[in-house]
Amino acid sequence: MHGAPPRSGTTRSTKSALKDELCAILAADLLLRERAYRSSREAATHEEAKPENDKDTRALEQSYLARGEAKRLEESRLALAETEAIALRDFGPDDRAVLGALVATEENGEETRVWLAPHGGGTRLAEGRVQVVTPKSPLGQALLGRKAGDECEVRLAGRLRTLTIVLVT
Numbered sequence: 001m002h003g004a005p006p007r008s009g010t011t012r013s014t015k016s017a018l019k020d021e022l023c024a025i026l027a028a029d030l031l032l033r034e035r036a037y038r039s040s041r042e043a044a045t046h047e048e049a050k051p052e053n054d055k056d057t058r059a060l061e062q063s064y065l066a067r068g069e070a071k072r073l074e075e076s077r078l079a080l081a082e083t084e085a086i087a088l089r090d091f092g093p094d095d096r097a098v099l100g101a102l103v104a105t106e107e108n109g110e111e112t113r114v115w116l117a118p119h120g121g122g123t124r125l126a127e128g129r130v131q132v133v134t135p136k137s138p139l140g141q142a143l144l145g146r147k148a149g150d151e152c153e154v155r156l157a158g159r160l161r162t163l164t165i166v167l168v169t
Contacts, residue, residue: 015088017126018126020100022083022117025120026076026082030076033076037066037070041069041089043065090169091117091168093147096146101115101116102116102169103116103143104166107162107166112131112146113131115129116135116140118134121134138149138154142163143163143165148168151164152162
């Protein structure tokens with residue numbers, strides 16, 4: 001990644017592919033969440049869930065589970081919608097990292113690529129070459145607002161690390 005930055009059309013298509021890949025992963029998760037919610041809702045209202053006596057809490061437990069699944073389902077819908085809404089743009093050499101930026105960092109001679117996205121933190125994209133980082137994560141917080149040539153310190157896995165921003169695209 002050292003050297004001239006990629007041409008803007010190439011960068012945008014790369015980020016578009018990353019966005020498509022992450023959205024597909026989030027959509028698959030949404031499908032699983034929908035199935036889990038339907039299953040838990042059916043279990044809560046099933047004939048066998050009706051209490052046999054005043055100490056039988058099966059129906060109550062199933063309703064708690066269904067409520068939790070409903071909440072996770074809404075979170076998954078929101079994650080997919082917010083990821084689909086990411087505006088992809090080109091970055092110049094002096095632009096700072098924001099949501100949607102593809103950032104190359106270097107530490108001890110080893111280069112890493114991360115994509116700043118609203119959801120999907122930790123997910124590996126592009127055959128494992130790019131890791132998704134969210135603004136809520138320590139690394140995401142450290143990278144936001146930085147530009148090529150900046151250094152930042154971040155505590156990861158209990159260790160203080162110094163990263164150099166090589167490129168923001």
